[in-house]
Amino acid sequence: TEEGRTNFIRTIIDADLDAGKHQEIVTRFPPEPNGYLHIGHSKSILLNFGIARDYAARGIPARCHLRFDDTNPVAEDIEYVESIKEDVAWLGGEWGEHIYFASDYFEQMYNIAVDLIREGRAYVDSLSLEEIREYRGSLSEPGKPSPYRDRSVEENLDLFARMRAGEFKDGEHVLRAKIDLANPNMLMRDPLLYRIRHATHHRTGDDWCIYPMYDFAHALEDAFEHVTHSLCSLEFENNRELYDWMVENSDVPSRPHQYEFARLNINYTVMSKRKLRQLVEKDLVHGWDDPRLPTIAGLRRRGVPPSAIHSFIDMVGVARANSTVDVQMLEYAIRDDLNMKAPRVMSVLDPLKVVLTNYPEAEDGEAAVEWLDADYFPRDVPMDGSRKVPFSRELYIDRADFMENPPKSFWRLAPGREVRLRYGYFITCDEVIKNEAGEVVELRCSYDPETRGGEAPDGRNPKGTIHWVSASHSREAEVRIYDRLFSVEFPEADPERDFLEFVNPESLRIIKNARVEPSVVDDPADTRYQFEREGYFWQDPKDSSTEKLVFNRIAALRDTWAK
Numbered sequence: 436t437e438e439g440r441t442n443f444i445r446t447i448i449d450a451d452l453d454a455g456k457h458q459e460i461v462t463r464f465p466p467e468p469n470g471y472l473h474i475g476h477s478k479s480i481l482l483n484f485g486i487a488r489d490y491a492a493r494g495i496p497a498r499c500h501l502r503f504d505d506t507n508p509v510a511e512d513i514e515y516v517e518s519i520k521e522d523v524a525w526l527g528g529e530w531g532e533h534i535y536f537a538s539d540y541f542e543q544m545y546n547i548a549v550d551l552i553r554e555g556r557a558y559v560d561s562l563s564l565e566e567i568r569e570y571r572g573s574l575s576e577p578g579k580p581s582p583y584r585d586r587s588v589e590e591n592l593d594l595f596a597r598m599r600a601g602e603f604k605d606g607e608h609v610l611r612a613k614i615d616l617a618n619p620n621m622l623m624r625d626p627l628l629y630r631i632r633h634a635t636h637h638r639t640g641d642d643w644c645i646y647p648m649y650d651f652a653h654a655l656e657d658a659f660e661h662v663t664h665s666l667c668s669l670e671f672e673n674n675r676e677l678y679d680w681m682v683e684n685s686d687v688p689s690r691p692h693q694y695e696f697a698r699l700n701i702n703y704t705v706m707s708k709r710k711l712r713q714l715v716e717k718d719l720v721h722g723w724d725d726p727r728l729p730t731i732a733g734l735r736r737r738g739v740p741p742s743a744i745h746s747f748i749d750m751v752g753v754a755r756a757n758s759t760v761d762v763q764m765l766e767y768a769i770r771d772d773l774n775m776k777a778p779r780v781m782s783v784l785d786p787l788k789v790v791l792t793n794y795p796e797a798e799d800g801e802a803a804v805e806w807l808d809a810d811y812f813p814r815d816v817p818m819d820g821s822r823k824v825p826f827s828r829e830l831y832i833d834r835a836d837f838m839e840n841p842p843k844s845f846w847r848l849a850p851g852r853e854v855r856l857r858y859g860y861f862i863t864c865d866e867v868i869k870n871e872a873g874e875v876v877e878l879r880c881s882y883d884p885e886t887r888g889g890e891a892p893d894g895r896n897p898k899g900t901i902h903w904v905s906a907s908h909s910r911e912a913e914v915r916i917y918d919r920l921f922s923v924e925f926p927e928a929d930p931e932r933d934f935l936e937f938v939n940p941e942s943l944r945i946i947k948n949a950r951v952e953p954s955v956v957d958d959p960a961d962t963r964y965q966f967e968r969e970g971y972f973w974q975d976p977k978d979s980s981t982e983k984l985v986f987n988r989i990a991a992l993r994d995t996w997a998k
């Protein structure tokens with residue numbers, strides 16, 4: 436839980452409350468609907484919605500808005516709006532009736548721009564974007580004024596109205612704030628407020644052909660909504676001066692403040708919607724919810740529970756220094772979460788047939804079967820429950836659990852050696868059957884009927900215990916094993932190379948003929964399991980059905996990456 440949690444932002448809020456600065460606390464999560472959210476966004480979501488929930492729980496009026504920063508019609512789409520709502524809700528963000536769209540404020544924003552022109556604080560510039568950049572100067576050199584900087588208020592009002600009316604083409608004019616061309620903060624050197632974009636907007640259609648720029652729009656949106664603490668990532672630190680200028684120079688109903696925190700970065704992946712979109716559009720992954728992606732939709736489909744993301748974000752914490760978090764921390768959080776709740780079942784990913792020659796033969800075509808008791812949880816997990824597992828004459832074990840010429844340290848099955856079958860009996864390998872190519876296709880073994888349940892009356896105690904399924908009772912399943920999407924730690928590090936070159940060609944391995952114990956078909960389809968000795972799995976929510984089981988590996992049992 437987030438009770439009692441603290442960070443430098445909560446310290447600021449507490450101080451503001453103590454000083455009587457606010458009667459209510461309002462935060463917001465302001466995504467641009469230009470792609471699917473990724474795990475980086477979950478830091479901002481849990482921070483903003485977490486603050487609102489915790490202060491409300493303490494009796495202080497508090498809320499968090501979900502606001503779509505939809506000011507750029509070219510990249511945005513309703514599909515993204517819908518996916519963002521689903522992802523925020525899945526992570527536990529509760530916005531109630533507080534869902535807003537920047538595009539709903541276009542008229543108000545326009546009026547504020549007109550006010551700025553009237554007050555001599557904004558002007559229409561007719562330089563091209565390249566010229567504006569040149570005129571702006573550099574850190575060592577002040578900017579020089581555009582020849583259009585001193586247009587009269589009347590001329591500016593007329594041009595801006597005609598920009599809105601659609602009389603000009605894209606790029607012919609822009610609206611700029613008139614601030615300070617020598618300011619050491621480049622963003623203060625007459626920033627752009629509006630540009631012309633003849634494009635259809637997913638909500639306002641063709642009502643507008645001028646669109647507000649981020650710094651102008653964002654500060655106003657916060658102020659319109661009475662946001663008190665506007666939290667954004669560190670790269671917006673320099674924008675804060677402009678944010679304050681906007682709020683101070685506009686007739687807005689409240690005075691929000693911006694605070695910056697470190698962006699979440701994780702190694703072995705990329706985390707920007709633009710780059711994720713390239714992976715999707717170039718078919719390097721199968722859609723935005725591909726389980727290899729760091730998108731919320733991908734993590735959800737993979738089977739990661741929201742609680743694991745919560746604890747990961749808790750571990751990362753909220754600080755003001757940028758850093759890259761090791762993906763192993765995320766994997767740890769997922770395993771740690773699942774370990775405490777995932778029932779253990781048996782699945783054989785690479786089946787090798789075992790025939791127990793001294794076990795009763797089938798009678799009347801029906802395999803003799805015993806139903807063994809098998810606990811769902813190990814003793815160190817405080818959860819109860821068990822199921823019955825069928826044991827019969829023909830079993831499958833994993834090919835990796837047998838070696839024909841094993842080294843001494845191999846404790847699993849080998850010719851002449853005995854192992855314990857989990858929940859079952861001890862078996863000894865008597866004979867190895869091979870095909871013409873010399874591959875092992877079957878093991879002939881004998882079982883010791885005295886060892887049912889895993890103990891021998893004479894105290895024999897084989898070192899190896901392996902998992903297995905009954906050949907005729909188990910179900911076939913496709914199993915998808917995911918590895919890291921990139922084979923290098925920092926795929927974006929080399930400016931000379933395209934990050935797409937580093938996609939790990941083995942990031943998805945599909946096993947077509949795995950076998951799973953039959954109990955799983957009686958469970959809810961969204962059950963997350965530990966397949967004993969294999970990892971954590973659940974049924975792919977899109978592709979799996981009782982007729983054709985498809986399991987995603989959510990996480991390996993421990994880090995198999997380095998081996």
Ligand code: ATP
Pocket residue numbers: 464465466467468470474475476478479666667668697698699700706707708709
């Ligand atoms: P991207 O480049 O991935 O599109 P963005 O910052 O442009 O990210 P927005 O939709 O504008 O995406 O982000 C909404 C909110 O989420 C912003 O307040 C932003 O600061 C925050 N956010 C985005 N990425 C991260 C991250 N990696 N870590 C923490 N917060 C993030």
Ligand code: MG
Pocket residue numbers: 467
């Ligand atoms: Mg953005």
Ligand code: MG
Pocket residue numbers: 707708709
């Ligand atoms: Mg972006």
